[in-house]
Amino acid sequence: MSQRKAAGDVGRATIRDVAERAGVSVASVSRVLSGNYPVSEDLRRRVMKVVRDLDYVTNAHARSLAGGGTPTVAILINNITGAAFAHVAKGVEGAATLRGWLSLVGTTGDDPERELALVNLMRQQGVAAVVLLGGAYDYDEYQLRMARFARSLDAAGSHLVLVGRPPLEGDVPATTVDYDNEGGAYAMASHLLSAGHRKVLVLPGHAELTTAQGRLKGARRAFEAYGVPFDPGMVRHGPYDYEHGYEAVETALEETPDFTAVLAGTDVVAAGAMQALRTAGRRVPEDVSIVGYDDIPLASQLTPQLTTVHVPYEEMGRVALRAVADRREGTGGRRKGGDGDHLVLGTHVVVRNSVRPPLRQD
Amino acid sequence: MSQRKAAGDVGRATIRDVAERAGVSVASVSRVLSGNYPVSEDLRRRVMKVVRDLDYVTNAHARSLAGGGTPTVAILINNITGAAFAHVAKGVEGAATLRGWLSLVGTTGDDPERELALVNLMRQQGVAAVVLLGGAYDYDEYQLRMARFARSLDAAGSHLVLVGRPPLEGDVPATTVDYDNEGGAYAMASHLLSAGHRKVLVLPGHAELTTAQGRLKGARRAFEAYGVPFDPGMVRHGPYDYEHGYEAVETALEETPDFTAVLAGTDVVAAGAMQALRTAGRRVPEDVSIVGYDDIPLASQLTPQLTTVHVPYEEMGRVALRAVADRREGTGGRRKGGDGDHLVLGTHVVVRNSVRPPLRQD
DNA sequence: TAAACGATGGGATACGGTTTCCGTGAGGTG
DNA sequence: CACCTCACGGAAACCGTATCCCATCGTTTA
Secondary structure, eight states, X not given: OOSSSOTTOOSOOOHHHHHHHHTSXXXXXXXXXXXXXXXXXXXXHHXXXXXXXXXXXXXXXXXXXXXXXXXXXXXXXXXXXOHHHHHHHHHHHHHHHHTTOEEEEEEOTXXXXXXXXXXXXXXXXXXXXXXXXXXXXXXXXXXXXXXXXHHHHHHTTOOEEEESSOOOSSSOSEEEEEXXXXXXXXHHHHHHHHTTOOSEEEEEEOTTBHHHHHHHHHHHHHHHHTTOOOOGGGEEEOOSSHHHHHHHHHHHHHHOXXXXXXXXXXXXXXXXXXXXXXXXXXXXXXXXXXXXSBOOHHHHHSSSOOBEEEOOHHHHHHHHHHHHHHHHHOOSOOOSSSSTTEEEEOOEEEOOSSOOOOOOOX | OOSSSOTTOOSOOOHHHHXXXXXXXXXXXXXXXXXXXXXXXXXXXXXXXXXXXXTOOOXXXXXXXXXXXXXXXXXXXXXXXXXXXXXXXXXXXXXXXXXXXXXXXXXXXXXXXXXXXXXXXXXXXXXXXXXXXXXXXXXXXXXXXXXXXXXXXXXXXXXXXXXXXOOOSSXXXXXXXXXXXXXXXXXXXXXXXHTTOOSEEEEEEOTTXXXXXXXXXXXXXXXXXXXXXXXXXXXXXXXXXXXXXXXXXXXHHHHOTTOOXXXXXXXXXXXXXHXXXXXXXXXXTTTOEEEOSBOOHHHHHSSSOOBEEEOOHHHHHHHHHHHHHHHHHXXXXXXXXXXXXXXXXXXXXXXXXXXXXXXXXX
């Protein structure tokens, strides 16, 4: 019975305990477990038996300190509650698991301080990549901060991945996985316009949010393409939530009640808008058509089912992880330069039952 | 210029680099950073300047090897996409962040193998606690496996927390954070019964799922309390998803169309049921009342807004983390025994607009 | 039969910090 | 003025693994 390790030992067993008990050296135990070195069958059996008896697992911290270790990807998100997030996270997590990677999650709550703290924390953890989710705010200072993060992570052998936001300007070591935001909005607006709608209430989201800007821009372009004058007075900005959709429509019904369709920046906003219309006695889609954006499950669960733009969130998550994994297993080539650093996935309109041609108003 | 560290050094800076550049010892740098030892103002300034210049962060792996380190909590979930999960995770993550803890996330995808692998992975990571989310399957073998996990984690200085599932039997070192599942179902069913409903379609969930069992049992008790015979033929089991709600109602409308209310095991199931009723030309709540369970945001976004049972998911997450944090900072007392090991949070009915008295049928 | 060789196992060291144990210089006290 | 504290800096011993290098033993070849 050893002195420093009593019988009723608490805490985890170390590789030394295993070696001692099996009567072999630590090196041999390590070799049996990692399996990257020839070991006799007898030794393997003896070691494995002790491993089972002691319920031993290797210490991940020690392992990564010594060079090996499981690669880890960190997912940073404003609000873990968003449905879109869940799908991206699923994609990232799934792809990570597939490769034996681990995933960490942190929430920033829209707080730049917290975001900074989290990126540093992840840097401490030595994560292989930090995935930043969701639309970005279009401030100059924001761009600078992200660029700093990117360089800082890059210097530490990690990598920054931006998902669902536009790429950083300049020569910044970061990967962007994006979707055709503007194109989706263009197609969605076109769908309404070709159904005959001319007075459309537009709820793109927060004016400073890049996703909102893209969606608004796409809609605008569609109006131009159809030769329909775009009325800025029909645009109402606000957060991507149910309440905003509800209130925006409520207000619009008082101020500019002659709209025949609502172009919502998000399915959730569309749900709020739908509820407001119904409360006001307007039928959907008979009196007013509604379209959303994102194609989260909610879209097909509303009544009527929502016509919306499908965004491949889960796929984006998978692509994001694949990008960093590839870079890491790295063929070594093309580390910088515009080719693999900006991936754009397609969007498309999903037609359901929330759009009808407008009632004749003459 | 040092030999082993060239000017354009790649990889992260070590504490030695900082010490060298600041012209002090490693120990001093460590003291400045951890702040648990008196240090002169001059030294602190010199060190901090170098830390900023080098953009140095301590290596979390080395730190935890040496004893310190950030406590980490692991959240294990079947499907990251569920709305209920998101809220528990938010609670856990929020409370973790508050204490400077880190949170890991893993998904099991209902695969026992994967669950086992994940628990071991977490054990390797030396997590302070593993939080297992969601209803459990009521198999004996399952109980055994959980008990093993609990003991294994406990032996490694970690701790198992079960959230939203019944506690393990026997003397197992695990904490359970639960909600009054059966009570909520009782209250919800009572609500329907007191409105006058007698023929109620019950969609409790999968028969083997503990949450479904509790919800069914609560409903049953309510029927007994009201002296209304409970018809087992009106119960349809199935997964907690939209499709099941839809299909169950579709089938019921053919086989036993005289029900006046639907008691759904979940808000999402209720949404599916609602859609099926509407498709079949039944109005909600005029012709058929519907109630759900969980009170996720969807409940108040449906039309009509759903009367449901509120489950304090986020609070459960917070409580779960607090439980392990307390145990860890531990007053040392009462490690075992029934007092702090099983926490039950209350549920309550949220009345909205999806219930009306049944139409007179005579 | 001796020498060379392949297959294995053991010992030592590095990974990046934290922390304990000392040593030393400055300042206060009898 | 001598002595004793006090405050802070430096050297070294771990934390648990992986791996490099060398020793050993049984075989095969000259």
